[in-house]
Amino acid sequence: MVVIVQQFPIPEGKTGQQVVDMLIKQFEAMAFNRIGNFVVDCETYYSSPTITPPRVLNIIHNSDFPASCFAQLDTGTCLRADSYFDAMMMVLNGIYQAKRGTKIESKGPKFQKGDFVVKIGSVSIGPSFRGILIEIEYGPCSVPLYCWDLLKEFMKSFMKVPKEPPPYLKAKMGEICTPTDIISQYNIHFTNLRKATPIASCPPPLTVKGSSNEVQNNGDMA
Amino acid sequence: MTSNPKLIPQQEYILQGSINDSAVEMLLHRLQGLCDNADDPTETFLDREYIYSIKNPSGQAVMLRVRQDLERKDYPWHLRYLGQPEIGDKTRATLVRSCIDVACSNNVCKFLTEMGFKKDYEFYSKGYMFKKGRLKVIVAKIFHVPTSEVGQQQPVFADSNVQTVTQSYLVEVSIVAPSGSDPLADEIKQFADQLKPLVNLEKIDPRRLA
Amino acid sequence: MAEMINLDAVTEGLRTIASLRNGVSDLFKCLTEGVGGPVIDPYSGQPKTSDNEPTEEAEKQFLADVQGIVEGITNKILVLEKSCDLLSHPTAQVSVQLSLLAQDPALERNGVYKSVVSCYRWCDRMHDYVTQASHILNQNICRRSTIALDPLQRILIPGGIGRRSSFATINTPSSQIDAFFNNLSRIHPNVTLEISRPFGAPTVVFITLDRILKGCLLLHGLLIEWVIVKGINEEFKTADGTVDIWSDSRYEVFRKISDHCNSATLNFATPVHVDLAVRSWLNWFVNYNTLFTKPCRKCNHRLLDASPPTWRDFRTADCYHEKCRP
Numbered sequence: 213m214v215v216i217v218q219q220f221p222i223p224e225g226k227t228g229q230q231v232v233d234m235l236i237k238q239f240e241a242m243a244f245n246r247i248g249n250f251v252v253d254c255e256t257y258y259s260s261p262t263i264t265p266p267r268v269l270n271i272i273h274n275s276d277f278p279a280s281c282f283a284q285l286d287t288g289t290c291l292r293a294d295s296y297f298d299a300m301m302m303v304l305n306g307i308y309q310a311k312r313g314t315k316i317e318s319k320g321p322k323f324q325k326g327d328f329v330v331k332i333g334s335v336s337i338g339p340s341f342r343g344i345l346i347e348i349e350y351g352p353c354s355v356p357l358y359c360w361d362l363l364k365e366f367m368k369s370f371m372k373v374p375k376e377p378p379p380y381l382k383a384k385m386g387e388i389c390t391p392t393d394i395i396s397q398y399n400i401h402f403t404n405l406r407k408a409t410p411i412a413s414c415p416p417p418l419t420v421k422g423s424s425n426e427v428q429n430n431g432d433m434a
Numbered sequence: 435m436t437s438n439p440k441l442i443p444q445q446e447y448i449l450q451g452s453i454n455d456s457a458v459e460m461l462l463h464r465l466q467g468l469c470d471n472a473d474d475p476t477e478t479f480l481d482r483e484y485i486y487s488i489k490n491p492s493g494q495a496v497m498l499r500v501r502q503d504l505e506r507k508d509y510p511w512h513l514r515y516l517g518q519p520e521i522g523d524k525t526r527a528t529l530v531r532s533c534i535d536v537a538c539s540n541n542v543c544k545f546l547t548e549m550g551f552k553k554d555y556e557f558y559s560k561g562y563m564f565k566k567g568r569l570k571v572i573v574a575k576i577f578h579v580p581t582s583e584v585g586q587q588q589p590v591f592a593d594s595n596v597q598t599v600t601q602s603y604l605v606e607v608s609i610v611a612p613s614g615s616d617p618l619a620d621e622i623k624q625f626a627d628q629l630k631p632l633v634n635l636e637k638i639d640p641r642r643l644a
Numbered sequence: 645m646a647e648m649i650n651l652d653a654v655t656e657g658l659r660t661i662a663s664l665r666n667g668v669s670d671l672f673k674c675l676t677e678g679v680g681g682p683v684i685d686p687y688s689g690q691p692k693t694s695d696n697e698p699t700e701e702a703e704k705q706f707l708a709d710v711q712g713i714v715e716g717i718t719n720k721i722l723v724l725e726k727s728c729d730l731l732s733h734p735t736a737q738v739s740v741q742l743s744l745l746a747q748d749p750a751l752e753r754n755g756v757y758k759s760v761v762s763c764y765r766w767c768d769r770m771h772d773y774v775t776q777a778s779h780i781l782n783q784n785i786c787r788r789s790t791i792a793l794d795p796l797q798r799i800l801i802p803g804g805i806g807r808r809s810s811f812a813t814i815n816t817p818s819s820q821i822d823a824f825f826n827n828l829s830r831i832h833p834n835v836t837l838e839i840s841r842p843f844g845a846p847t848v849v850f851i852t853l854d855r856i857l858k859g860c861l862l863l864h865g866l867l868i869e870w871v872i873v874k875g876i877n878e879e880f881k882t883a884d885g886t887v888d889i890w891s892d893s894r895y896e897v898f899r900k901i902s903d904h905c906n907s908a909t910l911n912f913a914t915p916v917h918v919d920l921a922v923r924s925w926l927n928w929f930v931n932y933n934t935l936f937t938k939p940c941r942k943c944n945h946r947l948l949d950a951s952p953p954t955w956r957d958f959r960t961a962d963c964y965h966e967k968c969r970p
Contacts, residue, residue: 293538326950
């Protein structure tokens with residue numbers, strides 16, 4: 213599968229929720245099938261001062277890979293592990309420590325049209341809304357180079373299309389796309405959105421039922 | 435531990451022992467008869483195991499083990515944490531230690547090094563594996579590749595460049611189960627007794643060996 | 645010692661499952677018969693002659709029937725859940741059951757000897773039958789293949805026997821097929837062909853086209869009998885290593901292409917030059933290497949109904965959406 217994650221601009225004078233609603237309406241009008249919800253969450257761990265050089269570790273879960281846990285260091289190395297890795301992080305408690313209130317997540321509805329899957333993710337840190345990420349997945353093709361034009365044509369139907377592939381993807385155009393590449397793209401966007409100022413006057417995004425609640429609880433416990 | 439129901443703490447119940455090279459054949463026959471799938475050829479394995487450690491702020495070392503299957507290269511790598519072994523009193527038949535098993539991608543060594551872990555040592559283990567229900571029996575020989583070879587990118591495991599550590603095989607009988615399944619310890623003991631004249635399996639505390 | 649299993653609950657549960665199955669099959673039976681009972685008379689096997697519309701009363705009766713059955717099913721599910729609750733939690737029963745390990749294998753007690761003797765006798769008798777049968781069958785050989793030269797065929801193919809394809813029969817030796825595909829893969833450098841024979845004689849060829857798609861050909865001799873196309877990230881082998889040539893691709897695009905490929909086998913098939921058919925089929929098939937990149941020749945778009953152009957013309961190899969085909 214080839215996956216591209218793009219930030220969806222929020223026009224001035226509109227709230228995030230309004231843009232999401234507008235997108236949902238548009239997709240429904242284009243005969244996209246709604247196939248459920250998704251959530252990608254990311255928790256950031258910082259190394260203790262005894263570790264040199266200091267490192268930042270992002271632990272990311274994606275509801276589309278429910279049995280997996282992804283761990284990406286700030287060096288770019290991304291480990292794909294099964295979900296027991298969460299327990300491993302508890303063993304390392306003290307060496308790598310999560311900072312409170314840094315858990316960021318993108319969640320929202322998932323649509324399907326033919327072999328394309330589109331996800332509208334409202335990104336938030338706790339109650340503060342940060343932006344909208346659109347994930348477009350094309351399953352049949354595995355190499356971004358082959359289907360970039362195809363993806364562009366598809367995206368054109370509902371959003372502004374970038375002229376060039378995003379830098380992360382551009383470096384990997386000729387390689388076979390893996391789940392790690394999806395996670396890395398989210399991680400880049402999350403890092404940018406963390407720095408961005410929270411968008412004021414926005415109601416928090418609708419809570420998604422199901423698995424996301426469970427993940428939410430996890431965050432509170434940590 | 436957490437609200438995530440998948441993360442039930444697991445514990446390993448284990449007995450260990452060793453057997454001389456000359457007698458291992460007999461033990462293998464005995465095990466093949468006792469264990470499941472007696473008709474199938476014995477399952478063999480060749481693993482490379484790396485031990486990584488990191489110091490936490492209070493100065494204690496946390497150790498993680500990485501196992502790579504050299505026979506089935508497409509298998510995921512295996513990351514393992516083992517807690518401090520509890521010997522317990524005489525009524526408990528086996529050693530108990532908490533354990534976390536994680537299957538992961540093949541860049542785990544690079545990942546751990548970048549996290550700040552140091553590689554302590556590594557070894558190869560080659561041998562046979564048997565199953566009896568949930569019980570796992572391992573008869574394996576430990577090898578190590580001389581340091582001159584370690585500089586190489588991927589030292590080859592060949593008869594010419596490996597050194598045996600001892601003249602005997604390591605024998606382990608273990609079960610990984612949710613914590614609190616203590617009756618299992620007695621079952622392991624019962625199984626170990628079946629191997630009695632050949633090999634004596636005991637609770638071995640590695641801290642006392644040092 | 646393992647905990648005692650609540651046997652009453654198990655029997656009760658099994659009984660409920662049986663009656664639950666019964667209830668569900670009743671429901672389906674009722675639904676297939678539809679309003680006003682079966683359309684075909686169950687006794688005579690003839691369609692019912694009366695073709696008047698089902699009355700309102702019959703509809704009400706039907707609804708009441710369905711409702712009754714569904715209620716019954718719900719009740720049985722509740723009973724089943726109750727008996728499940730009575731069973732103890734599975735984690736409590738982690739046990740290796742080693743108690744039989746030390747049992748003395750006293751031969752007289754377990755009656756193995758008796759069954760061994762009867763098994764031996766059975767085998768012996770079967771052996772006799774087989775020898776007899778093979779003797780009889782050998783006396784009446786019936787040839788079904790065209791190994792014997794057919795005079796008509798010699799007329800049809802000018803040039804006579806020399807030109808006759810060596811692949812014309814279904815009994816082509818496997819070594820010949822292997823050599824044929826080895827040749828083919830030399831012609832198409834972006835295609836990898838992997839030959840296996842998991843079912844005995846029929847050859848299965850796995851085709852990997854660049855990093856675009858994978859195909860699986862089932863051959864009878866050299867006759868293409870079945871084609872399945874899947875994505876590069878999908879497998880033809882199941883988890884236990886057996887070859888699965890029937891299940892479809894996860895993706896719409898490849899399901900469509902599988903259909904096109906099967907119709908192409910019919911288009912290219914010739915009864916005599918079987919090898920030529922496979923060769924031209926593959927020549928046509930490699931055109932799918934532009935599946936995601938080439939726009940449709942007619943509408944000049946890549947996507948139509950969220951699908952790339954899946955059709956390749958048999959002669960010109962131009963690409964079209966299915967709906968744009970000339």
